[in-house]
Amino acid sequence: MEIATQETQGKRTAYFGGLAIAIGGAILFSTKAIVAKLLYRYHLDAVTVIAFRMLFSLPVFAAVALWKMRSEPPLSRADAWRLVGLGLVGYYLSSFFDFLGLQYITVGLERLILFLTPTFVLLAGAVWLKQHISRAQWLSLFTAYAGIVLVFFHDLQGGMSNVALGSLLVLGSAIAYALYLLGSGEMVKRLGALRLVSYAMCVSSAACIGQFFVLRPAEMLVQPMEVYGLSLINGILCTVMPVFMTMTAVQRIGAGAASQAAMIGPVSTLFFGAVILSEPVTSWQLAGTALVLAGIYLLSNVKGNEK
Known part of the structure; x- marks a missing residue:
């Protein structure tokens, strides 16, 4: 009886430990938008911000990729090309659209739009894979999108310039990441999450850094120390750590x-946006956030029950 109780307590401790890691990873990943907004105050653009982010995160992902290369069988040519495509779509294109959009909209709206990614995966599965969408899933979609519309029109009326453009860019980011998730489903089972992510992030880093040297002069690498500090936070705390923390939690x-x-991600972003960036938090934004969270919660529960 005592042994059974200890086992139960051990499982409970492990579960809450994993839950804490998942929450921490979500908060750190969401903080990326806050750091990007702070970097924009130094008159940087999206091309430069994302290049600095990848310059600091690439060494970690490259080290993991080299370790996997030595310990795992070599990739087939077909898998190598798939990984190149996944890296370009899932991490390069998605991140680039996200950072571009952040120049025009609040971090709260950005995080809510990105949080719709599971709904895009569901819709894409229905269109291309002919998967059935149940009534409960349609309800969750309607609830989540109603929340986005609420926050979007609130920001639009608040006088923010280019809210529509920024929202479309972040929407493109969410769709690109949804395509990545659809394309990586089968590969992650064969290659493992760590190997797939490290390879894909190396591809994305090469694209982001290469884009910088094509579009911007090398002199732009010389920046104030504050830019390097924020970029280090963006690359390590907001990119590398959330990736590994999420995988550990899963x-x-x-x-x-x-x-x-x-x-917790959208909620923490709304809070940090108010405290650090002085972005206003209104009842309309809170209502929209609650609707989006409710919609995604319903969707995750429906999927869980179906399995």
Whole structure:
């Protein structure tokens, strides 16, 4: 009896530990938008911000990729090309659209739009894979999109310039990442999450850094120390750590619980946006955020019950 109690307590401790890791990863990943906004105050553009982000995160992902190359069988040519495509779509294109959009909209709206990614995966599966969407799933979609519309029109009426353009760019980011998730589903089972992510991030880093040297003069690498500090935070705390923390959490508590823990992300972004960036938080924004979170929660529960 005592042994059974100890085992139960051990499992409970492991679960709450995994949950804490998932929440921490979600908060750190969401903070990326806050750091980007701070970097824009130094008159940088999206091309430069994302290049600095990848310059600091690339050494970690490259080290993991080299380790996997030595310990795992070599990739087939077909898998190598798929990984190139996934890296360009899922991390380069998605990140670039995201950072471009952040120049025009609040971090709260950006995080809510990105949080719609599971709904785009569902819709893409229905269109291309002919998967059935249940009534409960349609309800969750309607609830989440209603929340986005609420926040979008609130920001539009608040006098923010180019809100529509910024929202479309971030929407493109969410769609690109949804395509990445659809394309990586089968590969992650064969290659493993760590190997796939490290390879894809190396491809994305090469694209982001190469884009900088094509479009910007090398002199722009010389920046104030504050820019390097914020970029280090962006690359390590807001990119590398959330990736590994999320993977660890999924292994400990499962993908469903980890994805629900990620719902803290939009809330933390709204809070940090108000405290650090002095972005206003209104009742309309809170209502819209609640609707989006409710919609994604319903969707995750429906998927969990179907499995």
